[in-house]
Amino acid sequence: MTGSLVQRPVSRLKILALCLGTAGMVACGVSEGGNHLHPAVVVAPAQAQIRAGDTQQFKATVTGITPTGSASSTPPSQPNPPSTPITISQSRARMGHAGLSSPGPNIVVESGDEVTWSVNGVAGGNATVGTINSNGLYAAPAVLPSNTAITVTATSVANLSASGEAAVALENAIPVVQSAQPSSVTVGNFTLSVAGSKFAKGAEVLLNGTALQTTFVSATQLTATGTATQPEVGKATITVENPNPGAIVSATAYALQIDPALKVTVNVSPATAQVREGGTQQFSVTVTGSTNPAVSWSVNGVTGGNSSLGTVDASGLYKAPASLPNPNSVTVTATSVAASGSSATAMVALQNPIPLVTAVSPNPVTVGNFTLTVTGTNFVSGATVSFGGQFLDTTYVSSTKLTATGTASTQQVGSVAVEVQNPDPGSVESSALNLQVSSASPVVSAAVAARFLEQSTFGPTPQLIAHVQQIGLQAFLNEQFTAPASTYPALVSTDSMSLMQQRFFANAVNGQDQLRQRVALALSEQFVISAIKISDPTAFVLWMNMLQKDAFGNHSTLLNDVTLSPAMGNYLDMGNNDGCSGCRPNENYGREVLQLFTIGLAQLNPDGSPQVDGSGNPIPTYQQATVDGFSDVFTGWTYPAAPGTTAQFYDPLFYSGPMIPFASHHNTTAKTLLDTTLPAGNNIQTDLNAALKDIFNHPNVGPFLAQHLIQNLVTSNPSPAYVARVSAVFNDNGSGVRGDLKAVVSAILLDPEARRGDDLTQVQASDGHLKEPLLYITNVLRAANATTDGGSNLQYYASNMGQYPFYSPSVFNFYPPNNVIPGTTLLGPEFKLMNTSTAIARINYVNDLVYGNVGATTTVNLSPYVTVAGDVNKLLTTLSGVMLHSQMSSDMQGTLASTLSGITDLKQRTQAAFFLIASSSQYQVEH
């Protein structure tokens, strides 16, 4: 924005006006009376204020000089433009007149009136004081001289003594503002560079009319510094004022943008926190109003905090101190590095840690007074132990140990919860650990209870041993018969079988229904399906649910449920077995249901021994014709219809619900079975019921089942008498009922031959059975107080031992019931899985469990054993009580004791002891 100053010529009319209207204007030449004429020069204007660089036209009027004409007092007439150019003498040329240019309308040229002009006595003036041409046009200098009072003189050429003067006061020019740099400033100090023209020394830059500290750089540039304030935010006017003489502000201005100042703020989140001793809290910070996001952290004003208040690092992570300070709250502050006055604070309330109980000793305790040692972590002075909800007199020993005294009443016999409560601030209780309270007079000894649990569960635990001691074997069985079945998750066909496998382990280790699961596992090894053929895990969910449901029911129900199970229908081809006339039905289920599931190949005596004919040969239970007959019965059944579909023969695989009959695909010929011949034309369901009844009533079923279950639960080589006793219970449970599985299981476990080994002196050479991999893995986990969700690796350990859960290699199960141990005449079904690689796999499993881990979600807790490890023999008897029903032989104890005494670290000693026992053949073979 530049101002423009229009040069406005002084018009002659104005001079005349001045002349006429103004007294004292010598230039007008008005005589003052009299005819006395003497030569005079009058210069008009007589005074002028002229700004630097501007021009001023002076006129000289000469009077009293008669030229060839008369003197005239009349004002000069209108100028006559010269008809011929004026010849300018040399002296006139010195006046700087351009000469040939037309003189302009304000030039008065009169002959006889010729004057010579001078400035401050200098003809024509000069650059310093200004120049004047022969026509009296004065041009002020661009830069004022030090004496700004200038005299312009016109001297008559005709009479050199006649001259007139004008007094000129030179003034500074009107400055012009063109631009400023920068174009915007923020509230606060600034430096501005102003460009323009006609700046005079001493000129000042004005901001909204107020002068700034200005430095004169040149006539075209000034530099000014100043401070913009908040009220000035917005557009500010920049002008320049030239100083006196003629102080004047530029007409032109520059619009400067003044922006508001940025304010720095800090924000910390969360604003409050509760942190437990030893815990941490991550704070986050935001800084606005600065390009520098850095903050410095402090606790209670101490940069970075310290060990008593807690520390805070550069990321804002606060770590609570190891012990609570007093008072137990601190402030955590973040201060902006860019603006040290800006900060934010969070309040931290410190609390005691959450206590954890890992072991209680002794466990069990007997009714009456006791002193407990509670082991764990995060105990704080003032912590109290609670026993069954009642707080005990507690002594703080260390952060990992408390002792407490109390009394257990007879009402508390059984499991009682022990917890630890830390005091305020942040008082909280640990999770509970169960303490067994035994009555002073148990029903059975610990050893008897433990051995019974080996046979009826997936492994004894100290708590369960104490429990069985209290209530006895029969009562424990009764509890187990009514314990609700463990569940399998609701899976879909696209789920992985690993979910089934993991749940198996979780249920076996954690479930209350130990015996039911043992029996279901045993039944699954007699009535076999395999994931090698069946890839849909929903089949297995339903299958295991069925076996668990039927485990303590009637065998006839089990047989029916197995036969109509779509899983079995798929596995042994009964599903969609077509009895079309002229077709040969599939024989798979017809054969194996007899050979493997119910009666076997040879007629048996009730004691399980094969009947022989006159030549001493076994008597087959069935012929090919029998297989044909059953195969014909098992025709016309198909899978249930999936929801939303219509049932039809050759339904696709669907596992929910029993198989459904289609009479039109049922073989209607007569069928020769075991003890029955079914007439032709029978209804499909009638045939099925009759066939299953035919099997169920076969005398082999009792001894066949008894043998299998005894081998699975108790011993691989039962005496014929033992088998006979159990068969008898199968035949009649005492109330005239055949096939009562609950009665059979009771009979097996309570039989004197099962209980014989409770007395060490009664153990016989052929007693016992090798723990199959699934039993071995779960027993070790339970003995190690493991916490598991089934893990993600346990099934691979089982696979390396030869038993990948649910993946039986064939319908004969992982091992056959009549497997003979090589080099002996003894049966050892589980020994089928015992070879070079699997034997080492078993030991390596224990090694991983004790010294490493067997999966991220399985943890073991040997601390109850570590508690007693200070005394090697006490450690061994404790482990023997859980793992060998207190029957560790003296030479085994001696060898172990001598090895363990050489290990002084109690945890390592315990690990070695557990490892050596768990990997021993003495432990692997239940006896």
Place this chain on the structure above:
Amino acid sequence: MRKMTRRDFVRNTCCSAAAGMAAASFSRLGLINAMAQTSTDYKALVCIFLFGGNDANNMIVPLDSSGYANYASLRAGLALSQGQLLPVTPPSIGSPFGFHPSLVEIQQLFNNQKLALLANVGTLVQPTTRAQFLQQQATLPENLFSHEDQQLQMQSAAASTLAPAGWGGLLADKMEAIYGGNFPVAISLAGTNLFVEGLSMRCMESSGNPTSPLNGFYGSATDNARLAALQSLLTFDTGLSLIQSASSVTGNALNDSKALATALASNKALMTQFPTSSLGGQLKQVAQIIQARSGLGLPRQIFFVSSGGFDTHTAQLPTQLALFKDLSQCMNAFYNATVEIGVDSQVTSFTLSDFARTFQPDSTSGTDHAWGSHHMIMGSAVKGSDFYGTFPTLALGGPDDATSQGRWIPTTSLDQYGATLAKWFGVQASDLPSIFSNLPNFQNPTLSFV
């Protein structure tokens, strides 16, 4: 089955599986002076057991026009198409046959004289005709058509399922005269199987890596003490047989796996590639152990490997398509490995299976349990490119059918099959009946395929 008489089995010899037990008297088994071989005269037998009962009726098929037409008509939905069969012409029969289309390498081995086919072989007590079978006038093997019984009988060459030993193990027992070492002669890479279990010699059975190490022992004093305690516990006499047996298996496992690992460590890596199937893995392990035979000091070796899934009651066509492809590739790879090792004339492999399957299909695209089957013998010592034994008449209810569904009564017994291999292996003719108890019932104790 529920046989208890195994307990009553009277035996003259002591338990064989106990660690370190030396050979007892084997006078009952005969002297083996003909076996006084030098240790550079090496031989190995490799038994490839096809579990489930392989339907050999689709393994080898008549390709002469009337033979094929008959086959196609009777096998109906299970018949393989003529154009897909891989032709061979056994000179002893003079008419063409075709291998299953998946048996590509088998056909090549056959045509290159490295493989022979033994037709219609199975468990037999004595030569049996259809009439004798139907009228129950012949002594039959126990529990025909029962998987477990037939598997055990094929492995033991005994008519009774109660045999205490497998014939591979009995062959190993015979090696005692020429082998004084402590490493097992008979090795199963397919877990525990009767075939390799003898009466006097210790066998080795593994279902995974037979050289897997014991973890967690790093040589510190504590580790050494712990290992010593573990080993010590294995030697205790607890008075309980099952504990002793478990200790025996474990003790042997620790020693054998270590000894084998050491011997295999000096092996050069085999160039031959094996399929990555279970059978391929097992045969590769066999090849590596054969490679290490000098390090193990073994002049004779007997191996057992297996492939499963042959019990094709349903879906037989796709199942056999895959199983035979694997079998063919694995057997071929193994043969090539023996060539690479330089023992192809000294290693003879042979197949066994529970039984064959009904020629007539059932209503679910499969077949049921049958009897006489066809088996293959492979190796450079084999007189290949020919069939041996007598090919059955493929007629339902025909002269070779025990029933009317095409269950062929074997025309060659398992005893003869095994005896032929045993003789090649070095057993004297007079000793053969002690291993193959039914052998005297047959006119030709051995055949001529090797």
